[in-house]
Amino acid sequence: QGKAGNAAQYITRTQAVRKLQLRLSEFRRLCILKGVHPREPKKKPKGANKTYYHAKDINWLAHEPLLNTFRNIKAHEKKVRKARAKQNADLAKRLMHLKPTYRLDHLVKERYPSFVDALRDLDDALTMVHLFATLPAESKYDIPPKAVHTSRRLALEWQAYIVRSGSLRRVFVSVKGYYFQAEVLGQSVTWLVPHALSQVLPTDVDYKVMLTFLEFYNTLLQFVNFKLYHVLGLRYPPLLDPRLEEAAAELAGIMKAKAATEANGDAAPAVDDAKMRARIESLQSRLREIVGVEEKDEGEEGAEPEDKDEEDSEADDDGDDAPVLDSGTLGPSVDPNDEGSVCRNLFRGLVFFLGREVPREPLMLIIRSFGGVAAWDGEGSPHSEMSEEVTHQVVDRPRQGHRFLSREYVQPQWVFDSANFRVLMATDLYAPGLVPPPHLSPFVGEGDDDGYTPDFAKTVRRLQVRAVSG
Template identity: 40%
Template sequence: MAKIKKKGVSGNAKNFITRTQAVRKLQVSLPDFRRLCIFKGIYPREPRNKKKANKGSTQSTTFYYTKDIQYLLHEPVLQKFRDHKAFAKKLQKALGRGDFSDAKRLETTQKPVIRLDHIVKERYPTFTDALRDLDDALSMIHLFASLPTNENLPPATVANCARLVKEWAHYVIRAGALRKSFLSIKGIYYQAEVGGGQEVLWLVPYSFAQNVPVDVDFRIMHTFVEFYTTLVGFVLFRLYAIEGLVYPPRFDKDADENAGGLGAFTIESRGAAGLFTTGDQEKKRAEEAGEQKDVSKQMATLGAKIASLTNEDSAASTTAEPEQEEGGTSREDLTIDTFTPAASSSDPLPQPTSSQTTSTSTTLFLNTTFYLSRETPREPLEFLLRSLGCKRIGWDAVLGAGAYTEDPSDISITHQVVDRPPTFPPPSAAGNGSAPSVTPSTATATTGRVPGRIYVQPQYVWDCINAGRLLPPGEYAPGALLPPHLSPWVKPGEGYDPTAALPDVEHSEGEEEEAVEDSDNGMQEDLASESEPEPAPAPPTATAPIEDEPSEEEEEEEEESEYQRELAAEAAGTKPPTPSEQAMKKQKKKNKAKMTRQQREEEDQKEMKKVMMSRRKRKLYEKMVYSNAKKEGEVEGLKRKRRKLEGRSKGKKGGRGGEEV
């Protein structure tokens, strides 16, 4: 006879464990259990059969993998939590006795310190794995760096996040890794290419006064930040080492207090760049003096060595030329292969790029000198311009220290970023069509501008980065209507494209009425339309599809059948259809009535194919159709709104033109 299998010892009941059981097994408090799970990257799981996993109970419960909880039993941080609990008891006892000296001694000597270095190495065995998980870490650190300190946000945490933010910005600038940026409602998105082609995307909030919400559990967020700061510190150390830089960079406290920003950090190179103490410098000078003494001996044999090297190079070149001829290609003929997709409807393949193409964007503003007006955001503009090669950036003294120049009339400035409309009209607008002669000395006083300088709005910098070239500055002049700022990560053809021309679609009756009401000469158009006779309707052509319109009797029969279905649903105890569902059904029937015979056949074939699908595939297909229809509806709404705005602008122009005539 086979052994009887007990209930709850295999399957889901064995693979999953509830949160209460996990806390009891680890012998820690619930907040410590949450911290430990965040550090180790362990999250709740959803079993397929909750009833079997909960051993017959239907109560709503949070489940974890049993193997994950078993893995936590041997975690060194778990022992640190227990040590901290014992330390808290001793500290509380000393404070209860009033022995503050003993309490201070306990805090300085016996307080356990939690190290997360080994957890970072466990979760990210390779450097590429750490770079792939850097998006959320950078976004969280930038968020905490912009928040004010309070009882939930310690000053040390905010200062540490601000330091890591500046160190990351310095690396992106030094490596020329910035690729794209986008201004959104949430903040500013940046994308950099680091670690040999790994793309990192992070979000930086705007530098406004932040109101800390009261309904956010900052204990959990602080746990994430505690782990993320350790992770970003490891990554920055490796990235700085790859670039040959010293980490951490030297920090100037006085410059930081004067709002120096990126200028408060000094980047130093390893090796011969000067990272030596006084003793090391003396040894280095002695070694250089000894090398200079032996130069005379080396020069005697230098000619023979050069002659031998030239002979070897010529021999190597003669032997290498036949091999190149046999292979058919040389080093100069090597080019990067391009891959074309097999089908036109498929996604485009990412093409490989050489170092020359990727380095062109890093020198975009190399030969320019920018000046930032006081109303412009200094930190993001300085970061973007320095990332693209601009070495000379000036700003007003109100924005902080560290500017190339604080004089707005400096003749070396080529571009000035302005975020306000011009205070004075241009000279050509004054007078009766003839522009008065303006000398350079009086140009600044009359127009508020320096001759020969390009004035642009801040969006110009972002659009140049995304385009990879210097755009014409005329569209970004102060006070001008800016072109649409599009996301660089949206592929062309996906969704609404504001740069594409609208198709010639007839307006609906409501849109035509609004356009007529908004226009200034709408009354004249109405009078003209009343005076003109209405054209006779054109006879239907033979090729036009014949639409089957339902008669009044069919409509009455449909209403009667709908009423009978509602009565049957009430008698059966089921829920009758809502008015919205009824309206959708009627709309579908009307649309089907307006279809041609060929369209009806295609629709019937689709319905037959849906019937032959399995339940899972049919639901997936319906979700896909619903999401596509929703996206198309949003796109059509944006197009309708744009069409309406363009109609209003045309009406206003026409009205002004009529008044001028």
């Protein structure tokens, strides 16, 4: 008895803590770093209210080098407490600088033998890092400023890589934040970025457990960023302009090296402005035609099918007369079947000016990932609001006072929808003060929800087919 079956294969958490000679908090931390999870045996020999671990996992933890480090930290904390109890402040201060340190590099290599394995498990890491990048450093909850600053730096480095590589594919805005999905070396990576609002920390959350996860995720993301930057032949870590950091334009500051490289002639040549304007006007006119045909069909339910065919043929004839580049929506050098090329060139030749009321960082990430130029009112902006090169101004106000006739005024949703649908949507549907069309999720395929497809999705699909066919 106790030498075979579940009794020998599984042990309780209390038994594991005693075997490893650790405190419960240290045991929990070690399990998080090593990736060891509780198990659910079919038969629970010690009771149903116990937490069980596999005996082989605990034996594996017993050989972890971090065990000695945790014990040294425990002994060091005991010395500090004694010094403070004796009111020896100088000794306590010296001991604090001699606290044992450790690295988690070997754990990353152990848990992810190949780089592709790390990319597949990057969703939670990116979400956690972007979450702590927006949290305040609260000593009440033991959130150190260094953890927040490191998370912010790693999040900016990841976003800078996404822009440089043109890997962004989908974005969706919800009450939780911004969902992004990128295609990195053939792997789909999805992460959540919270809204840039004042965060109120709840009291019923164990932040020590979250900080343990964050500690490992920061190390993992440093490895991933290092590898991805070297694949592109870029310097890591990238340089950050301190002036732009103080002006809350960190993403622009971390992208400054790329702008200098493009100025030296390494960037792809931009499409001619006249052709780009013609492309925008043609796509917008096509969307208006499709919407107008649908409204007319709804109003005339008794019309004969021949009339509808004539209207479609007329619309097609009008579309053929519109100035469109060779490959439909993206110019002669872009293959419409190559999703990466389509995404990298969707906004090429367009200059966006972002108003102060719109979320600058998510919009800048999308615009630059899809080949556009983002400007704003502040330090580091490539263009001012009065610049004649601005083609679109993104605003989120009920009214727009002064207007430039040479540019389009759109709401932020126009940028999101255009990126998701891979076509430039009609700007008059997203004009300031109007209720924009429904923001459809790009993560739901056509007919995934019991065969239901929203009407606006059908309209956009027709625009995509006509734009690609030219």
